[in-house]
Amino acid sequence: MATALLLITADPGKDRAVARKVKGVPGAEGVSLVSGLYDVVATVKGDSAREVLDTVYDKIRTIPGVRGSHTMFCSSV
Secondary structure: OEEEEEEEEEOOOOHHHHHHHHHOOOOEEEEEEOOOOOOEEEEEEEOOHHHHHHHHHHHHOOOOOEEEEEEEEOOOO
């Protein structure tokens, strides 16, 4: 299982719509609106790092209103 935190920047005024769409993506969990440099934060899970990246690149970054994103893979401590 691979897990990543995804920080998303949305076009102005599109943050809520982007968050709603991200919530509907299989593998995306814990979607929240946030303030600061990013607008939306989500946890993305998959069976492998490749699956997580495919979800981010093919299903989330293509959502209308997504301006950019930053993916941080999680590892055990």
